[in-house]
Amino acid sequence: MRTDAHDLRHHGDAEVRDGGAELVDLAVNVRAGTPPAWLRARLASALDSLAAYPDGRAARAAVAARHGLPVERVLLTAGAAEAFVLLARALEVRRPAVVHPQFTEPEAALRDAGHEVARVLLREEDGFRLDAAAVPEDADLVVIGNPTNPTSVLHPAAAITRLARPGRTLVVDEAFMDAVPDEREALAGRTDVPGLVVLRSLTKTWGLAGLRIGYVLAAPGTVAALERAQPLWPVSTPALAAAEACVSPRALAEAADAARGLAADRAHLVAGLEEFASAGVRVAGPAEGPFVLVRLPGAARVRRRLRGLGYAVRRGDTFPGLDERWLRLAVRDRGTADGFLRALERALA
Template sequence: MTLHLVLGGTRSGKSARAEQLAARSGFPVAYVATGSAFDEEMSERIAAHRERRPDSWRTVETTDIDAALRDLPGDTCVLIDDLDSWITDQMGQGWLWTDAILARLDENQRAAWKRILAAAEAWRDIAKSRPGPVIVAAGQPGGGLIPTAAASRRWLDLHGEVVQVLSESADECELVVAGRALPLPAMERTEAPERFPEHRLREHGDTQVPEGAVDLAVNVLEGPPQWLADRLSEAAKDLAAYPDQRTARAAAAARHGRQPSECLLLNGAAEGFWLLAQELRPKHAVCVHPTFTEGEAALRAAGVPVTRIFRESGQWTFDPADVPDEADFVLLTRPDNPTGALDPVATVERLCRPGRTVVVDEAFADFLPDGTGMAARVDLPGLVAVRSLTKLWGIAGLRVGYLLADAATVARLDAARQPWPVSSLALEAIQTCASAEDERAERVRGVARDREALLEALADIPGLRTWPAAANFVLIRTDEADLRERLLADGLALRRGDTFPGLDRHHLRIAVRDGSTTDRLRTALTRHLKGAT
């Protein structure tokens, strides 16, 4: 979820600040204590820290941070206090301590040094992949004279390098002085997109909603509607037969004026990205960001080289000319997630050419007034449209989607799959929803009304920027990097922006909900951004 680094000198208040952040996180808290009492004074310090912790907090005393992060429940806020003791322990394991005044590192010690940095990077990445936040409290030594003893110099140097390893990927970094937290400037990921950690491509909104919070992170409508639930319930009475795709496949294809041979039913739209990556194995893929990241994750998992190009933040547009001519695979989302932008049809047309596969993720195309998108276009070479039924109809748990492409591509992808890849209930949903145009249109009109109400509610809040959207979510930006955490304390869970390449912690995505939820959100945002009214 988030990695928060809190730095400070001795008695600066850094530990108290870290504990305050943990208490405000809205998650159960696990306190990982890495220090040990090697004298009476240190025992008193540890006892004072222990007395401050609420009884509900779990304490884990260990220097094996890697194991603690792996073993603790994912929906836990982990507070690691303190980094200094972990470095001290690691130096002991690497035989880096010495009584000599002058002592250069030998070959084994240099190797140990590198192992310690690699270990810090490893547990840092585990921390970043956890659903719950991780807070690390660390000292800020080295402000005085350089010590004369080799051991002290080694500890200071190693401490500085480990802190840089953590800060490199930290979502938030603070320096605590005299009990006051000073936020340090964030690293601008849009200037160095290649630094975006690959493991974060697999983080989605469903991991960002703590128990009991109002879900504004997952952009799936409430569902299924009763008439669809009734059809699925009826279909569930006869599950003895193996799934037969023919009727559902024909219905999905016909919805877009296509032949069944041009339609591949999917176990959720995301399966399409993985099938395309594993089977086509492009030589040079391009992903247009910010966008739904599962497509790039699938490409990288298949060993495909990926180039990222970025939409301009003002209008969230991009120029097809920015895509390298040698790219044989291009992935974009239309309407785009998370920006809500709707690329002109002409933009997609300019990308298509013989010898190139252009994948248009149309997971939210059903929210367009006519619901068609690009899926009906048979005249564009290499075009693949990936569709999802889960968002509009509220059936994400059923995993329902399909893709449309030329018959040869569909046959190639189909041949790479296991038998019966889509369940009978999913087939029933595809067949039913494909013919439910009136119901789809009514649902879309309701979303449009609620979306406009949301945008209107946000319009006059100072310091908050919004963009028009063509789907069931709205992207916002503020100057406050910790707004999501503050809203979590109010029981409102918004989608993090910094898990999308090209965005940062100042961006949040809001799922469109009903009027009462919008009113509650507006009240909270006004309080945090404007002050109590």
């Protein structure tokens, strides 16, 4: 799907699909080295139950308990992407608005459902920070990511909740919030914000993009409306096992440790990128997610050169609000970052 030259259906996996194992993947925002062995074992044990239809009650209760909510406020989905489709098709929406730059599937899903979508474009000169005044007052559905893909901006929770009002559905995509130490600025679990819908994904931190598992947290009426739009048994038995496992105390502690390690690795990458400031390289920031957004001259040419040097990075021009000057880089360990920085030096030469 293309609108205004932006390919809304382009994703990071396209950058590595053709190169296969030969490319170091800095294009996809899935944590490297995952899923861990204990989670693989849990998934393997779920295969013994494949003859039975999926039963999501235990997983739904586990997610609800993790956020201190009743089960009526939880809906399990085949990844966060399914939730965007359900929101676009199940809710009565007249004037949706999407805050960009951000993950493009929400707008694509709304357009596929026949909606005309208003774009709210945050500005580079403002650090891509939320400007609530830019959101149309008559918007009855507003979508924003936090932390936002691809800008890595973490918006204050108070700034986002100021967008809430009677008659408006406020959708906050928190797919990467578990990569933020202490999940500060999270809205998951809040019940005091009118019209709030929070989306979470378990595919990024746990390396389960191929399994498809996420969930929606919302008022019971909204959850019921979305559930009616789902097909029968939308989440597989292994995915349900993953959902239950990934919200366990052990998993939450491991995710917290990973978030702290990621913050240190991100700081290392950003420091290395800032060494190229004289070459026109600029890091959008401060970055708070498991990726960084970089502006540099000749970014398309540099991306091709990096590919030839064995590194896949995500082009930025498919995101509304960005153009061909931008690249998104997934945060990896320091050794991988150092190798990438050496390759970048060659690509910029």
